[in-house]
Amino acid sequence: MIYKTFPIFMPGSLPAARLTVYIQEHYEEIGIDNRPLVLICPGGAYAYTSPREGEALAMQFLAFGCHAAVLYYSCAPARYPVALTEAAYAMSLIRQHAEEWYVDPKGVIILGCSAGGHLAASLGTLWQEDFLSQAMGLAGEDRRLLRPDGMILCYPVITAGKFAHRGSFENLLGPEEGAEVRLEDAGSLLSGLSLETRVTKETPPAFIWHTFTDGAVPVENSLLLISALREAGVSTEFHMYPVGGHGLSLANHLTGHRDGSALQAECTSWISLARTWIESRYMRV
DSSP states (O other), rough: EEEEEEOOTTOOOTTOOEEEEEEEOOTTTTTSSEEEEEEEEOTTTTTTOOGGGGGHHHHHHHHOOOOOEEEEOOOOSSSSTTTHHHHHHHHHHHHTHHHTEEEEEEEEEEEEHHHHHHHHHHHHHHOHHHHHHHTTOOOOOGGGGOOEEEEEEEEEOOOOSOOHHHHHHHHHHHOOOTOOOOOOGGGHHHHTTTGGOOOTTTTHHHHHHETTTTTOOOOHHHHHHHHHHHHHTTEEEEEESSSSOOTTTTTTTTTOOTTSOOGGGGTTTTHHHHHHHHHTOOOOO
């Protein structure tokens, strides 16, 4: 396995920003050439990147036959669009090494949990923005290198409206240190980061799961996005579990808290369902 960490130095990046890749070795005697790669964005309300939603997920996708990578993006006090430019950089870096790493160039999937889901869906809906292609030095059709081929969104933060997770947007947009929190001051920028309004037919296919009882990021975040994806004709698979709190990750003992929380047997099936979704769309033998 190629295990390597790439520091990220985009404008505004914090010192800990980095991309860690887990690339399975290529062997001629094994009948697999290029593999999908899952780029993972942990959650943490844009305040930190949760270790429970990083490497543990990468290990699952490696076991499924994929490559994996974990993006430890800059959080508060870094502000928008730092994390998004870091995600674009990570996507660009993976594309650059695709041949060397035997990555399927049509199988780079971005996964995000909670606020990491907002980041993943931001790249999925905003990849055509000029500031991202300019930051990566891309023009013309090369801009499509920033487009994920698929999105896996786990209890994602999506909307900046009625059902918003306000803490995520406060950390993403400001305020400056010591200033009063007034999200309305973000105006059109805040509205533009309500991602259900940014879906187009160029948004990649999605696998989404959420719980009905999520008390931190209401399931309406996913429902609003799904409605927009359907209207745009973007293929979507969605699973809503009847019970479960927020931030479950794998929902089993591998990612549970020391106090026994974040365990929800009903929700553990999502990772197997995601495997089937990947295999049916991106696995090429």
